[in-house]
Amino acid sequence: MESKIPYKIYLTEDEIPTQWYNVRADMKNKPAPLISPADGHALTIEEMNPIFCEELNKQELDNDTAYFDIPGEIMDFYKMYRPSPLVRAYFLEKALDTPAKIYYKFEGNNTSGSHKLNSSIAQAYYAKKQGLKGVTTETGAGQWGTALSMACAYFGLDCKVFMVKVSYEQKPFRREVMRTYGATVTPSPSMTTQVGRKILSEHPDTTGSLGCAISEAVETAVTNPGYRYVLGSVLNQVVLHQSIIGLEAQTAMKKYGIKPDILIGCAGGGSNLGGFTGPFFGEILRGEADYKIIGVEPSSCPSFTRGKFAYDFCDTGMICPLAKMYTLGSQFMPSANHAGGLRFHGISPILAQLYHDGYFEARAVEQSSVFEAAEIFARTEGILPAPESSHAIRVAIDEALKCKETGESKTIAFNLTGTGYFDLVAYQQYNDGTMTDVIPDDAVIAEALTKLPKIGNE
């Protein structure tokens, strides 16, 4: 049987799941709602509609519907780059000399280089269906901006991306991919928004921040008729759309009789971990199966392992609604020498609730060990992994080496959502031996946590 498992399991196009799975439907303790920072009331769809697309708001607020049909137009687009392969890491296993069986779901074989396309195409579709002219968003490293620009090009929507100025200048290639897909990419802060002009008048030399870019994107959406703001992580709708990853993985595993013992994903805002593990959490929550699930975060931005379960702003600008999550405080900034993405101070409220309720383990890893794992993986499996996903590779290797010690033949599966073609400055640091690890002091985290809002936490 085992010998019949191919290196890469590709489902047929007919086997691509036609529904997204909403893990909230199976959660006893639902994730806490988004609330107003003014008075703490749970946001209504009427309050959300001027900022976000209507259909997406319905998905955002729906804690009960277990499955959502994927519209035909989105299924068509999915067939452009899906199904993504579930790969048996035979070469990695051999290099590690482990009795463990290692699998990875590979989402990097599309030009955005990541899984972000799974949600951007859905968000663009609903924007188009609503008759909008375009959407606005912010992007840091650029994965989400790239995925959104591809989706907007497909549906003929205008796409305005505010890119943190330092990234805009240091990652010109990401910017050019977005421009090739027709997006307008503006370095943030910019003179195109009130908030941008204000910040530039006060701090003319600023290199920008994600918080500021969010503010500019939101302002642009609400002040331009026919535009809405869209977001690539954290939100419930994103975890919903990304469930296609876990559902495909389940289908492939069932087809070949693979039963995973351990499932691993990296944790930034939650789109990767939540998308891959959501359907497996569903099995756990329904009492159908049991898995050891591990969320892996950087030691330099350790929301789960050192953060607080509390309501907090999603943005450093403190203008967005409050979400209940594990947070290091919205003012927490990972060290400048942190290379590997996953720099969000909080996490998806769904994952926060599941973690709070004890459904999975979180582990923090240091970046030099992450790049060591990335290099091992690149050399054995022939894929240069994104630094974010390499956090999961690190723990997959650690677990496989434990199996080597104990002689256990566990089945380990992790989510490899991206490629590292635009992260070579970080790889160069690792190759040059100049990469360092910085773990924040307790005092730094404690200080950042003093800025938690009172609203929602009293």
Add this chain to the structure above:
Amino acid sequence: MESKIPYKIYLTEDEIPTQWYNVRADMKNKPAPLISPADGHALTIEEMNPIFCEELNKQELDNDTAYFDIPGEIMDFYKMYRPSPLVRAYFLEKALDTPAKIYYKFEGNNTSGSHKLNSSIAQAYYAKKQGLKGVTTETGAGQWGTALSMACAYFGLDCKVFMVKVSYEQKPFRREVMRTYGATVTPSPSMTTQVGRKILSEHPDTTGSLGCAISEAVETAVTNPGYRYVLGSVLNQVVLHQSIIGLEAQTAMKKYGIKPDILIGCAGGGSNLGGFTGPFFGEILRGEADYKIIGVEPSSCPSFTRGKFAYDFCDTGMICPLAKMYTLGSQFMPSANHAGGLRFHGISPILAQLYHDGYFEARAVEQSSVFEAAEIFARTEGILPAPESSHAIRVAIDEALKCKETGESKTIAFNLTGTGYFDLVAYQQYNDGTMTDVIPDDAVIAEALTKLPKIGNE
């Protein structure tokens, strides 16, 4: 029937061809042999063995064996990234509103980003089998160097890459991928070789050339015991290894009853065009089928369409053996504003002979129209194509638009061998509207052709 053809045809791993096809076996007029620049005698295997690997030299000189078994270790590695999909370009067809059916064989889904891995793994395997310590090579843009470094990492071989200094400095990311795979990357000219020191003493500010990098790589191979020199294009052995592309395409087409009318590949040194079309040429040569085959080259480096069928040096340094090919002269340099690769002055002797014998058509296209095609393709098919392959996309689109005019429903297939992640400087020029086309004057080509060697051409 047609509706059952999936967007992406993935063969099963069992269906990957297990033999390479040697088109020379079916050619009535064999490609001319490599000859000595000193006296014009055809090189013997004894003369080649000190420079190249023995088994590869046997393949190089074998004009008769039609099929070579692919060794098991290479088949294992192929399964890491093969089979590559044959994709029906439904989205592109729709955008063009053409009755033509367009397919592309996509070889870019591996970290080297190109088809070069098909030959580098074979060359590394034979070097390892010969008991060598390592191999040397040169690289310009870096695709071949990256593919070779991946292959060497897999077999534990040392890999010394001489990278043209200007590319080393302008493409630091390619360099870092090679370093991640453990290769030593040296900017050329360097102080590590006699020839490099000589050039640097004469031209201390030179930014290098491919010819110089070849000289350094060859010197390093012959002066270091246990090393040999390897090459990623032009040679017969490369066309042999790359036949895996065309063989897989044929298998996929037969499986789904697809009968191509037109086959298109871009032409630089010949690894892309020769690999894809070789097995189809075989059908033509054996009288089993007829196809219209088109080789597409840049107007700025038009070897087929404006070059001469003659013996010439393969390198600008004029130290390597002579090959009979369509050539613009080894001293011809494409304009500095030529962005899209394919800058070799000659072409594979196999393809040169087939072209000379009238088996296919060559077409030269301008780079701004190539990037226009690349952008259309990226936006519709979701893949950012390499500039080289985009030459083939340009002609595929042109042929599809002709079908739109005539109402014919031809089946067009082209070879998409690479992704454009490391070519974004050129995309930026296109996005900024600063890209220009330069077509060399007749006088420039005539002047370069005056430098053809007398040996072999008298």
